[in-house]
Amino acid sequence: MQILLKRVYRYCSLHSVRLIDKAKMTEHTFMIIVAIIIGVLAGFGAIAIRTLIMEISNLSFPGDKNLLENIIDAPIYIKILIPMIGGLIVGPLIYFFAPEAKGHGVPEVMQAILLKGGVIRPRVALIKALASSITIGTGGSVGREGPIIQIGSSLGSTVGQFFNISGNRMKTLVGCGAAAGIAAAFNAPIAGALFAVEIILMDFAFTQFSPIVISSVMATVISHKFEGNLAAFQVPRYELVTPWELFFYIGLGLLAGLASFLFIRVLYSFEDFFDNKVKIPEYLQPAFGGILIGLIALVFPQIMGVGYDSINNALHGQTLWYLALILIFVKIFATSLTLGSGGSGGIFAPSLFIGAMLGCFFGTIVHNFFPSITASPGAYALVAMGGLVAGTTRAPITAIIIVFELTNDYNIILPLMITCIISTILSSKLSRESIYTLKLLLRKINIREGTEINVMKSIYVRDVYTPKFESIKETDSFIEVINQVISKRDPYFAVLDDNKQLTGVLSIHDIKSFLFEGEDLQNLIIAKDIAVKDVATANPNDTCYDVLEKMSQSGFSALPVVDSDGNKKLIGMVWQKDILDAYQKEIERKDMVATMVDKIQSTNPLNEVHFLQGYSISEIPVPKLFIGKSIKELNIRAEFGVDVLSVKRQSKQEPVVSVFPSPDFVLGEDDQLTIAGEIKKINRVKGMN
Numbered sequence: 001m002q003i004l005l006k007r008v009y010r011y012c013s014l015h016s017v018r019l020i021d022k023a024k025m026t027e028h029t030f031m032i033i034v035a036i037i038i039g040v041l042a043g044f045g046a047i048a049i050r051t052l053i054m055e056i057s058n059l060s061f062p063g064d065k066n067l068l069e070n071i072i073d074a075p076i077y078i079k080i081l082i083p084m085i086g087g088l089i090v091g092p093l094i095y096f097f098a099p100e101a102k103g104h105g106v107p108e109v110m111q112a113i114l115l116k117g118g119v120i121r122p123r124v125a126l127i128k129a130l131a132s133s134i135t136i137g138t139g140g141s142v143g144r145e146g147p148i149i150q151i152g153s154s155l156g157s158t159v160g161q162f163f164n165i166s167g168n169r170m171k172t173l174v175g176c177g178a179a180a181g182i183a184a185a186f187n188a189p190i191a192g193a194l195f196a197v198e199i200i201l202m203d204f205a206f207t208q209f210s211p212i213v214i215s216s217v218m219a220t221v222i223s224h225k226f227e228g229n230l231a232a233f234q235v236p237r238y239e240l241v242t243p244w245e246l247f248f249y250i251g252l253g254l255l256a257g258l259a260s261f262l263f264i265r266v267l268y269s270f271e272d273f274f275d276n277k278v279k280i281p282e283y284l285q286p287a288f289g290g291i292l293i294g295l296i297a298l299v300f301p302q303i304m305g306v307g308y309d310s311i312n313n314a315l316h317g318q319t320l321w322y323l324a325l326i327l328i329f330v331k332i333f334a335t336s337l338t339l340g341s342g343g344s345g346g347i348f349a350p351s352l353f354i355g356a357m358l359g360c361f362f363g364t365i366v367h368n369f370f371p372s373i374t375a376s377p378g379a380y381a382l383v384a385m386g387g388l389v390a391g392t393t394r395a396p397i398t399a400i401i402i403v404f405e406l407t408n409d410y411n412i413i414l415p416l417m418i419t420c421i422i423s424t425i426l427s428s429k430l431s432r433e434s435i436y437t438l439k440l441l442l443r444k445i446n447i448r449e450g451t452e453i454n455v456m457k458s459i460y461v462r463d464v465y466t467p468k469f470e471s472i473k474e475t476d477s478f479i480e481v482i483n484q485v486i487s488k489r490d491p492y493f494a495v496l497d498d499n500k501q502l503t504g505v506l507s508i509h510d511i512k513s514f515l516f517e518g519e520d521l522q523n524l525i526i527a528k529d530i531a532v533k534d535v536a537t538a539n540p541n542d543t544c545y546d547v548l549e550k551m552s553q554s555g556f557s558a559l560p561v562v563d564s565d566g567n568k569k570l571i572g573m574v575w576q577k578d579i580l581d582a583y584q585k586e587i588e589r590k591d592m593v594a595t596m597v598d599k600i601q602s603t604n605p606l607n608e609v610h611f612l613q614g615y616s617i618s619e620i621p622v623p624k625l626f627i628g629k630s631i632k633e634l635n636i637r638a639e640f641g642v643d644v645l646s647v648k649r650q651s652k653q654e655p656v657v658s659v660f661p662s663p664d665f666v667l668g669e670d671d672q673l674t675i676a677g678e679i680k681k682i683n684r685v686k687g688m689n
Contacts, residue, residue, distance in 0.1 A: 014601045023351075024512055028210075031169065035176050035211035038159055039218025039542020042180030044151035046219065047226055049129050049151065053144055057135025057305065060086075068309035071139070071301045079139070079297045083290030083304075086138025090131045091342055095283035098127035103271075103339055104142070104347045105132075105150030107439040109178060109200060114440075118157055119172035125154035132343035135286075139293060139304040140389035141334035145185045152181030152219070153200070172211055177200045178221035179212045187223060188405035191398055192216035198395045199436065235382060236315055238412045242373045246418060248366050249383060252359065253419040257386055257426025259358055260391025263332050263351070264427075268442065270340030282342060290339025296334055302327055303334040307353040314356040314381045324357040331357065347435055351388040359384025371528075383412065383419050390420035391427035394434040456583060457663050461547060462540035464582045465561045465574040471496050474503050474528035481506070482525050492558050495531040495569050501568040502560055504531030539564040540571075543663065544579045616679050617645065622671040623688035632663035640685055642677035 060082045063070035071079065094101050100108045101124060112120045122208035156177025160170045175196040183192030193216045197209065240246075274285055296303060302310040310327070313319050319327075336352040363380025382403065390399035399420045433441055471494040472484055485493065485508050495504040504525060531684060538552040538559045547559060557576040563569040626634055636644055647661050649671050667673075675682060 013016065031172065031211045032214060034159060034163065034165075034173060034492075035214040036218050038152075038173060038176045039180045039215035040154045040222055041155045041159070042148075042177050042215065043184050043219035043222025045125065045129070045155060046148045046181060046184030046223060049133055049148055050142060050227075052129065052133040053136050053306075056133055056551055059390075060138050063688075066309050067305060068302065069305050071297065076298060079301070079304075080291060080294030083139040083293045083297075084287050085290070086134050087139060087282075087286030087288070087290035087341070087343065087667075090134050090344060091129060091283035091286040094131050094286075095344065096125050097256040098131075100124050101128040101131045101150075101344050102342055103439070104146040104345060106146055106199070106346070107436050109150055109153040109174065110436060112153075112157070113171050113174055113200065113438055113639025118174040119161065120154045120157035120174070122154065122158040122161070125151045125158070128344065132346075135343040135345050136305055137336065138290070139297065140290070140338045140343045141293060141303045141305070141307075141331065141350065142338050142343060142345020142347070143306050143349025143352075144346060145182065145348035147344065147511040148185045149178050149181040149195075149200075149346070152177035152179075152184075154620065156180075171201065175212050176215035179216040182402075184219040184223045184376045186402055186406065188402055189213075189216040189220040191402040191405055192219070193397065194401055195398045198398050199393060235407050236376070236378045237584060238379050238382065238407060238409050239375055240411055240415060241375050244373050245375065246415060248362075248370075248374060248380075249415040249418045250422060252362050252380060253387055254426055255358060255362060256387030256397075256419060256423035257391050257430070259328060259332075259354055259433075260351075260388055260423060260427040261430040262334075263347075263354060263388075263392055264431055264438060266332050267339060267347070267435065268335040268438055270336035271439075274340045274342065274497055275451045278341075286342040289337050289343060292341075293334060294335055296330065296337075300327065300334075302329050303331050306349040307331070308349070309548055311353055311356045311385075314360040315378045317360070317364075317377045319357070319360050321361050324360040324364070327357045328354055328361070348389065349394065351392050352385045355385035355388030356381045358388065372462050375498070382407070383415050385417040386416050387423040391423035394424055394428060396420040396424045433543075456548065456579075457543045457544035459544040459579070459586060460540065460580050461538050461561060461574050463545065464544065464578045465538070465540070465571040465572045466578065469494055469560070469570065469573040471570070472506060472527045473498075474531070474610070475528065476527045478525045481530065487552070492556065494560050495527050496570065500570065502537070502562060502570045503528065503568075504533040505535045505556070505560060506531040520625075537562045537568075537614070538574050542583065547581065548576070555642075579602060614680075616682060617674060617676045618682050618686070619648075619672055619674045620682075620686050621686060622647075622667045622669070622673055626667045627669050627687055628666065630664050631661060631678055634667075636675075640677075641681040642675040642685055644673055645676055646674040648672040648674070 006454030052540075057067055061067065061070040061074050062076070063073060065073070074082075084419035096272070098121065101120070105128060108124075112118055127571065128147050128150050130332055132144065133140070136142060136144055153174045154177065156173040156175070156520050160173040165173065178200045179192040181192070182195045183189045186192075188333065193209075193213045196212050196216075249266070274289075278285060278288070280288060291468050302312070310319070314324060315384070331350060331353050338345065339347070359379075361379035362384065366380070367374045367377055385404040386399040390396040390404065393399070400413070400416050403416055404410075427553055431438070470488050470490045470492075472481060474495050475496050476484070485506075491507055493506045495506050497503050536554045536556070536559055538547050538550065541564050542560065550559060551557060558573050561572045561574050563571055626636075631644055636642060644661065645668065647665060649668060675685060
């Protein structure tokens with residue numbers, strides 16, 4: 001049955017692509033149409049998951065009041081049993097069908113973009129929707145926004161796979177799905193688009209921004225059509241009482257930064273605890289976490305579910321200051337427990353909850369002491385919501401726009417900007433990673449470095465430097481130097497001694513100040529006097545990443561390349577433009593083979609693809625000789641004549657795939673390598689096992 005469905009899917013996909021070709025549609029028009037489709041699908045997906053959560057919540061905690069009051073009125077055994085039952089369902093569902101659905105979802109989307117070219121399995125959307133709805137509906141202390149983002153991203157990737165899209169366009173479609181998810185979750189189309197660019201794609205210079213905006217708008221339109229133009233929260237009117245109040249918002253930003261840092265640390269401490277210390281089977285851990293959530297809810301029922309009712313209470317000043325203070329820490333603990341034990345849900349709503357409680361507590365204190373110059377506690381709760389989102393996600397612009405779109409009140413912008421920026425700065429100082437990137441870093445994926453730096457680290461100076469260079473003897477007179485500089489086209493000249501050893505570098509900029517004094521100086525100054533002596537050099541074994549760092553520090557666009565034996569013998573020059581050309585070619589090569597790598601690792605039973613006569617791409621176990629050594633140390637391309645395209649490492653949750661790993665990647669015993677090259681050379685590597 002599964003094979004039949006795959007054949008039908010491929011048949012429909014192939015004929016759709018042919019119809020597009022016949023229509024002679026431009027790429028921009030095609031991307032706009034696909035963006036509309038993704039926006040509509042993500043909009044309906046958001047409606048579906050919200051409806052499913054509401055139905056499960058009503059079934060779990062029935063009553064005629066709002067959800068929080070129904071939970072408070074529920075018998076003790078219901079508060080304990082319902083989260084446990086939810087965990088018993090969610091654990092096996094995630095473990096056996098889609099491990100990617102575990103946790104809060106956004107890091108998995110970022111990982112797919114960074115390592116898999118934006119490819120996400122179609123089943124993830126369905127499993128994530130079910131798992132998150134059950135987790136939240138049965139009282140799990142998580143949010144619905146993360147699942148909506150992952151579902152939207154999965155739908156965007158599925159549409160891209162249907163039309164056989166790859167490369168940057170696939171990443172754009174994943175961004176479209178993420179933007180549509182946020183937009184539908186908060187009725188905030190601008191925030192949705194900025195979220196996709198600032199967090200998911202991590203690139204404000206992204207070229208295809210219009211499809212992301214269109215998807216975000218379409219999802220909002222769908223949400224408005226079927227659920228009305230209703231705000232996610234009942235936001236009170238905001239007022240900045242006096243300019244002196246801004247000093248209090250600076251203090252609020254500092255507290256938000258501290259709370260953000262605490263949330264990030266506690267969350268991943270719990271994940272580490274359940275992954276490495278808890279000995280019960282992984283698919284039963286969510287049930288154990290559910291029991292503990294139920295016990296906490298006996299005293300603090302506010303922590304169950306998304307917590308919107310409690311947030312609204314804080315926004316309207318209906319929460320006692322000491323209860324708000326306690327709920328900050330209890331919510332951090334409960335959310336970390338739910339996600340650490342294997343539940344499915346987002347961290348967006350918990351961040352808003354923690355921020356609302358922090359702001360309510362802080363606002364009550366300052367308003368009691370300074371009633372004439374401060375707004376109500378609800379105003380501080382509203383601003384602190386943005387501060388927590390900014391501090392945890394390190395996306396202050398998205399946080400500012402979300403809260404602004406919730407209020408539609410320009411008066412809030414100034415205190416909101418101050419709080420969000422200060423929170424982001426302090427949280428960044430305390431922890432380099434955000435709540436999203438830290439999860440990837442724990443999987444040995446440095447998303448801050450990204451593909452670009454990894455590519456630069458894989459290109460060596462020996463592959464890009466030119467052995468041709470212009471040189472000047474260090475004893476040449478000033479007039480001789482001027483004549484050579486004017487007659488040649490290169491901007492830099494190596495200055496050599498009598499033994500052809502490098503003593504410095506000279507450029508036309510170095511002689512400008514002496515040009516009008518040529519006659520007086522021609523017999524007094526020689527090339528050695530003008531040259532820059534303390535100049536950075538490169539050797540053939542340096543990476544282009546290291547060379548670009550040296551160029552950045554020195555201000556030169558080229559560096560002399562000296563012999564790797566440690567002497568100053570000049571063998572050539574490496575130019576910035578040649579490095580960038582090599583980088584672009586490498587990116588194009590990697591884009592070309594990325595689809596083949598994914599095909600081998602997901603669908604090809606033979607673990608091998610032949611793409612040219614005598615060449616293939618194969619997936620093999622790591623040879624014993626390679627274990628414990630880095631790719632750079634092994635020098636695989638030079639020694640064995642093959643390229644390492646990816647490394648798949650088994651983990652407790654799911655295989656972690658590092659596509660085009662950095663030269664410093666150390667190979668482990670259970671790794672699987674995807675290598676490309678001549679078949680006879682691949683067979684030689686295979687034979688080393």
